[in-house]
Amino acid sequence: MNTRFAVSSLITILIATTMVQAQDIKLPQPQSSRNTLQVSEALAKRHSVREYSHKELSIQDLSDLCWAACGQSRDKDHITAPTAMNRQEIRLYVFDRNGAYEYLPAKNVLKLVATGDNRRLVAGGKAFSQDFVLDAPLSLVMVIDFEKFGSTGQRALMMGCVDAGNVSENVNLFCEAAGMVTVPRATMDIEGIRALLGLSENQLPILNNPVGYPKE
Numbered sequence: 001m002n003t004r005f006a007v008s009s010l011i012t013i014l015i016a017t018t019m020v021q022a023q024d025i026k027l028p029q030p031q032s033s034r035n036t037l038q039v040s041e042a043l044a045k046r047h048s049v050r051e052y053s054h055k056e057l058s059i060q061d062l063s064d065l066c067w068a069a070c071g072q073s074r075d076k077d078h079i080t081a082p083t084a085m086n087r088q089e090i091r092l093y094v095f096d097r098n099g100a101y102e103y104l105p106a107k108n109v110l111k112l113v114a115t116g117d118n119r120r121l122v123a124g125g126k127a128f129s130q131d132f133v134l135d136a137p138l139s140l141v142m143v144i145d146f147e148k149f150g151s152t153g154q155r156a157l158m159m160g161c162v163d164a165g166n167v168s169e170n171v172n173l174f175c176e177a178a179g180m181v182t183v184p185r186a187t188m189d190i191e192g193i194r195a196l197l198g199l200s201e202n203q204l205p206i207l208n209n210p211v212g213y214p215k216e
């Protein structure tokens with residue numbers, strides 16, 4: 001086999017592997033009773049971290065993380081984060097090297113929405129960007145879905161912001177308790193993310209959390 005042929009075959013295999021990875025991800029059952037720090041200890045220790053190991057999150061940690069953020073809790077009508085009037089209007093997206101996915105709590109699935117590495121959109125826009133976000137293996141992005149409120153008025157915006165904060169704080173505390181690190185962020189390319197995810201004008205990216213393991 002000549003060298004040029006071998007290299008081109010290798011590139012083809014690598015591209016094919018990358019394409020295969022970008023598909024819906026069925027998450028393992030979340031461990032709602034996993035061994036973590038106590039809530040009071042996590043509250044005392046929680047802090048923002050902007051440096052990450054390049055190690056990918058394990059699939060179990062990813063499942064537990066999404067569940068902690070806004071997964072189904074005591075029954076099928078409730079999620080781990082409280083939301084105004086139980087509207088559950090915060091959509092959660094995962095951005096990683098392979099694609100952008102929407103978390104579907106009832107199915108425990110990450111549904112592929114866009115292929116490719118779009119974490120730069122989470123890092124920021126033209127005016128301001130924070131490149132440390134690219135060091136995190138993934139970022140969670142919270143989107144307010146005003147269609148679930150039936151309103152885009154000021155009160156709906158207030159409730160949406162509060163509810164996104166609840167989801168983000170679940171992530172902050174869970175990361176501290178379970179050996180991951182994160183920082184809540186408002187900086188991101190809102191219009192770029194809207195376009196990538198095919199969001200309507202009634203859906204607003206509002207907060208994000210890059211997540212990884214602590215840098216060695």
Ligand SMILES: Cc1cc2nc3c(=O)[nH]c(=O)nc-3n(C[C@H](O)[C@H](O)[C@H](O)COP(=O)(O)O)c2cc1C
Nearest residue numbers: 046047048049050130165183184185186187188207
């Ligand atoms: C709504 C909100 C938006 C934030 N946006 C950013 C951001 O865009 N970039 C960033 O590096 N940190 C951001 N932070 C993190 C804060 O800077 C951080 O929480 C604060 O300095 C307190 O530090 P601590 O989290 O370690 O207690 C944000 C925090 C909140 C609550």
